[in-house]
Amino acid sequence: MKDINKKTGLARAKDIYNHRSKRARELKAEGKKVIGYFCCFPPVEIMTALDFLPLRLLGDMDEPITVADGYLPTVMCIFYRSTFDLGMKGRFDFIDGFIGAHACDGAERTSYIWSNYIKTPCNFFLDLPHVDKGEAVSYFKGQLNYLKETIEGLAGKKLDIESLKEAISLHNKQRQLVRELYYLRKPDPPLINGSEVLQVMISIMMIPAEEGNALIQEVIDEVKTRQDIPDKKNGRLLVWGSLIDNIKFTDLIESSGLNIIIEDTATGTRPFWHDIEETEDPLDGVARHYLQEVKCPRTFAETDTSYKEDLENRYSYLKDFAKYWKVNGVFGNIIRNCDIHGYEIPAVKDYLESLGLPVLIIEQDYSTASLEPLRTRFQAFAETIG
Amino acid sequence: MKTENKKIKKKSGKTLQTAREASYFAKKMLKNALQAQEEGRPIGWSMVTWWQGELIARAIGAELVFPENYGAFCAATGGAEKHLEISDSEGYPATLCGYARNSIGYAKLLSDNNFVPYEGAPGGGLAKPKFFLASGTACDARYKWFQALKRYFTEAPVWTVDLPMPGTKEFFYKGNKELGLKYIVDHLKDYVAFLENLLGTKLDYDRLNEIVDQTFKTLALAHEVDILRRAVPSPMVGSDFWSIMIPHLYLPEDPEAYEFYKKVYAEVKQRVDNKIGAIPNEKYRLMFAELPPWHSLGFFGELAEKFGMAIVIESWNYHAILPIPEEEFEGVTDPLEKVAMLTYYKWTEYNKVALEYNVDPGFFMAAYFQFAKDYKTDGLLAHPLMSCRPATYTLLHTKNTLENKLKIPGVVIDGDIIDLRVFNEKEAFSKMEAFVETMDHYREERKKAGIAW
Amino acid sequence: MFYAGLDIGSTITKVLIKNERKVCTTVIKPTGAEHRRLANEIMDEALRKLNLTTANISYIVATGYGRINVPFADKQVTEITCHMRGINWLFPSVKTIIDIGGQDSKGIKVDNGKLVNFVMNDKCAAGTGRFLEVISDLLGVKLDDIGEISLQSTRPTNISSICTVFAEQETLLQLSKGTSIEDILAGIHRASASRIHSMVKKIKIEKDVAITGGGAKNIGLCKALEERVGFPVIVPPEPLITGALGAALIASEETKKISKEELIEKQLKRRWEAVTFFDEKPTKG
Incomplete structure (x- = not known):
């Protein structure tokens, strides 16, 4: 433990990224309980407020899927197959609670199957409506209440409003720090590369929020003054789509003539771009945030307009990203069998190309073993931009 | 005469006279759509929403067509491939739902042709929609697909009618069922306002009441037929059900559907009373998971003839709802509330069974545990559909747990809804041959474990 | 001054050496199955033909x-x-290039000499040289001949284009039905062309269209593609060499971008060794 704490900033992020459950296991030895959760929809604020360590459950692109084959068919989301495979192999055997979520079909069905085979003292399935209307928010708030009650049982105490408010401001602080970190990517070349940012992002999903906030602050301070910044490259890339959680992937992209500048993904901007509003009943703000403000195509937006207006409603934030970060190309990352992003491809392309941004769409297999053949696509894309 | 009859039977696998008559309803749906088009009535492209969206749309005077069905139709008539290729070159992944890709390809052709179905479109094509009725139930494709179609019908709004889908255990949390129902009712009010606004007409709640009552009546009768099917030997088989399910799934509010089920009931009842089995020498009673290989229904006839296998019950999601106890309706007068109950109860009706067996989820899966008992089954024939993910997600899990907990073995035979060649009849047949021994073995196992039927 | 382009494909390696004015020589050899590809020897051969050494490039x-x-x-x-x-x-x-290689096929869009868009086939052999190889093996016909043979068809059979495995089965089925090899091959070429066409359509096919790569040497495939595209396509006299040619053109441009010193420094770094492929670890085999 001493060892890991000695490292700071980027070095510490790298360390946590490489040993993702290390800090959780240490804290557990000290008596803290850990809750593993799927995707970016279960509110970490409620977990933090009850003194849990929220730990994002991710797959592993380096680990061949073997055990999951007997439970989940090959036609389903490869990311969740991988996550489940790790679960079955005991990678998360230290968690005290499991929160599944109806983020998408893959997350939903895997949550169910997970709780059949991987036992934890406490588990909860968080239903999340597909629409973001008022009645859906009310229903979702109700589900958050049930989530709260369930993990109160595990915590052995009730959640008081003040600690929830504190947790919200702590996580809002994290959101603000993440955005500050992203602003350091605005210069050309950016002050920090995509793999480094990814290491930080993964790290803060594996450690308590206070520690995460301190880590981001260290990284910001370090990066602001450092000399060895990334090379200038042809491409300044916006990554849109399914998540990326392995630096072998970002390394491949960034060694092909492209700098990753901003990621609109579930491990990138999506959980961090909007702050939870302070509301009288804090759960109102929490419910609205996760259902209405976390941008993911899994939440259906009303389309009672023309197609053009519909695109504007759905993607104008991408235009803002592209303008502010001066990106000149977009990589649409689709983990194979991801329906919610798959159906969006032509629409998001229509929109981005209308802004003059070239778009590279790749369906990939969430496996580092099959990354190298993608190099030609990235390199050719960089040559297109250059 | 007799041999001719046998021929028909082999091809379709149908054993009921009424099952042979059920295609009337498929034709009626097409006719209704054509008529609506001629009369200038609004047409919606709809998903099956387990009634909540359809009943209200029809009550307000919209006619619905189902691109899913059109996908099956195009696949069966060889017209799908052209559409799939177009979907691919439009940039949609080839891994998406086959029915969705088919309709995307068709939509592109329709919009390129000034919204007139192209010459030679299968079945004359689908008419241009005024709106889309998408569904938040069962899988993501069911709303993402229609959202994507807006690209070709730029002015047509897409409405997603959502349904709460809490976990099994969570469903029973105090107040959660009521919370879910309230969500649906409020959401349906929004939906009504949307339709009224779009179509410029008010919803006639009396008409909706009629439609809802008729629907409940039809579904109750369809369920009575399901109950009759528990008899040994089985009075009807899967191939019959896949025909007779059309009216209760798609046209439950149509009084003709109700009359039809009366006839089905009488025919099945007559067989039960006289202990007549749908297939001669029934030896193995199978549950069937997901949709069948539509083009090879004769396969089931072969299984019956060679091995005495009968499909005695099929996927829960295509069956009528279990009856809702009278007292649940006490004080319920708002037809929207009744609609909400209908759909939500359907989707949660096996949650209790799921708890009892400690399996998840309650939908798609738990019903097989009840079926196994009620229908005295020997095995599960799982037919995962390559391009239909939600149909396959839980199949391996269902198979595993049925084997573990009830000692009901399962066999998996690959197929697809759009690429009909995935189903390899020869290979499937030899798998089934081997499965006979497995079922024999498990029969003994069940006896030993004291769970024999 | 000489400039070299070296195009190491999955099945064939091509070397092209040119000077300021013209192409001086080309060498086309199989890439070879061994795990250390001897591209250096192929390069050597090209140099020998011109009596040059590596220092001349x-x-x-x-x-x-x-x-x-x-x-x-x-x-x-x-x-x-x-x-x-x-x-x-x-x-x-x-404006549109269709490159049909041994393991993959690509669509490439050009505008004023600039690469503007591209598309590649994804994890599937249908629409690549590999697909035609499988079928020619199955039929016992030489790969080089299948294009010509397909043109003799009078009633092309209908082979679906969805998947290589299925196409194999369909081919066997047609054979057992007694369909002629010409008609089967015509169907196969159509299926392949339709697959490639629907992929390239993603980047919008614009006139003129050229076909390159090994697939362009197959006249049956070119004709079938032309039919799908709906207008005549251009096939270069030596379609295998356009990649190496492009590489050599870039080489001559790059030379002008950097100083003589830098150039020499670069040249000193060259190691005359075999080429490692990314999917091979040095310890293997």
């Missing part, structure tokens, strides 16, 4: 599937850009 650009670890290349550029440059030099009017 100002700049070497490697491209193709095996471009990543070429110890004697000064720069690596994707085959997508190289084909584009090669074709653009040969046929400036071409």
